[in-house]
Amino acid sequence: MIPVQFDYVRATSLNDALKTLAGGDGTKVIAGGHSLIPLLRFRLAQPAKLLDIAGIKELSGISEYKRGLRIGAATTYRDILDSALVRDRYQVMMDATSGIGDVQVRNRGTIGGGVAHADPAADMPGVLLALGASFNLRSKRGKRVVAARDFFQGTFATALAEDELLIDMVVPPLPRGGASAYVSIEQAASGYALAGAAVVVKCSRKTVTECSLALTGLSDRAFLAEAAAKLLVGTKADPDTLQRVGAAAVEGIEITGDIHAPAEYRRHLAAVVVGRAIRAAIDRV
Numbered sequence: 057m058i059p060v061q062f063d064y065v066r067a068t069s070l071n072d073a074l075k076t077l078a079g080g081d082g083t084k085v086i087a088g089g090h091s092l093i094p095l096l097r098f099r100l101a102q103p104a105k106l107l108d109i110a111g112i113k114e115l116s117g118i119s120e121y122k123r124g125l126r127i128g129a130a131t132t133y134r135d136i137l138d139s140a141l142v143r144d145r146y147q148v149m150m151d152a153t154s155g156i157g158d159v160q161v162r163n164r165g166t167i168g169g170g171v172a173h174a175d176p177a178a179d180m181p182g183v184l185l186a187l188g189a190s191f192n193l194r195s196k197r198g199k200r201v202v203a204a205r206d207f208f209q210g211t212f213a214t215a216l217a218e219d220e221l222l223i224d225m226v227v228p229p230l231p232r233g234g235a236s237a238y239v240s241i242e243q244a245a246s247g248y249a250l251a252g253a254a255v256v257v258k259c260s261r262k263t264v265t266e267c268s269l270a271l272t273g274l275s276d277r278a279f280l281a282e283a284a285a286k287l288l289v290g291t292k293a294d295p296d297t298l299q300r301v302g303a304a305a306v307e308g309i310e311i312t313g314d315i316h317a318p319a320e321y322r323r324h325l326a327a328v329v330v331g332r333a334i335r336a337a338i339d340r341v
C-alpha cells in the first residue's frame with residue numbers, strides 16, 4: 057500500500073529536532089526506517105510529518121563512559137558489530153546484534169529505533185535489561201533518565217512522550233570477572249526471537265555469585281527474571297538448577313501464543329534459551 061501523504065524534514069541539529077518535536081503537530085521521528093516504513097505502508101501509522109534524525113552527529117557513536125558504554129540512539133547495528141569496545145566487554149550485545157534481521161537491517165537499523173519501537177520479540181530490549189542500562193531522553197521541556205526496567209511498558213509502548221527523543225543508552229560495566237551471553241530461538245523468516253535470554257554472571261571457584269537474567273519474545277514486553285536469577289546464585293549451574301531457573305523465569309508471565317508459536321511451545325523454548333545462555337556466559341568467565 058502507498059502511505060498517506062506526509063511532510064518530510066531532515067533535522068540539522070539536536071536542537072532543531074527537539075524544536076520540531078515540540079510543535080505538537082503529529083510529527084514522527086524516523087531513523088533507519090526499518091520498523092516505521094512498514095507501518096506507514098500498512099497505514100498503521102499516519103503521521104503528518106516525518107522528522108529524519110539520521111544525520112544528527114550527537115546521536116550516533118559508541119564511547120567509553122564511567123568504565124561502561126554510552127551508545128547513541130542512532131547508532132546502527134553495523135556500528136555495534138564493528139565496535140572493539142562492545143566486542144571486548146559486552147558479548148551479550150554482540151551475540152544479539154549479529155542475529156538481528158539480515159545485513160540490510162543491520163546496516164540501516166538503529167539500536168534506538170529498535171528500542172523506541174519496543175517490539176515484544178526484539179532482541180536488544182532483553183540485552184539492555186540484563187545489563188542494567190539506562191536511557192537518556194530529551195525534549196524542549198528538559199532531560200530525564202529512565203532505567204531500562206521502567207522504559208518498556210508493553211507491546212510497542214515505552215516511557216517516551218511524543219515530544220521526546222531517545223538520545224543515548226548508558227550501559228554500566230559488567231561485574232569484575234563477569235561474563236555475558238545472549239541466546240535466542242528465532243522466527244525463521246525475520247530473525248525476531250520466539251524466545252531469547254540475556255544473561256550476565258559472575259563466578260567464584262565455579263560457583264555463581266551474581267546473575268542478571270532477562271527474557272524477550274515471550275510476552276507483551278521484554279522482562280527481567282530477578283527471582284529466577286537468584287536461584288542460580290550459590291550454585292554451580294548444574295542441569296537440575298538450570299531447569300529450575302528456566303521454569304521460574306516465566307512464572308507468572310502471560311506467555312504469547314500466535315501464528316509463529318503456541319504459548320506452551322514458547323514456555324518450553326524459554327527454559328531452553330535460559331539454560332543455554334547461562335552455560336554460554338559461564339563458559340566465558
Ligand SMILES: Cc1cc2nc3c(=O)[nH]c(=O)nc-3n(C[C@H](O)[C@H](O)[C@H](O)COP(=O)(O)OP(=O)(O)OC[C@H]3O[C@@H](n4cnc5c(N)ncnc54)[C@H](O)[C@@H]3O)c2cc1C
Binds near residue numbers: 092171172221
Ligand atoms: C526484515 C526485518 C527483520 C528484522 N529482524 C529483527 C530481529 O531479528 N531482531 C530484532 O530485534 N529486530 C529485528 N528487526 C527490527 C529492527 O531491529 C528495527 O526495525 C530497527 O532497529 C529499527 O530502527 P530504525 O532506525 O530503522 O527505526 P525507525 O523505523 O526509523 O523507527 C522505529 C520507531 O522508533 C522511533 N524512533 C526512532 N529513533 C528514535 C529516537 N532516537 N527517539 C525516539 N523515537 C525514535 C520512530 O519514531 C519509530 O516509532 C527487523 C526488521 C526488519 C525490517
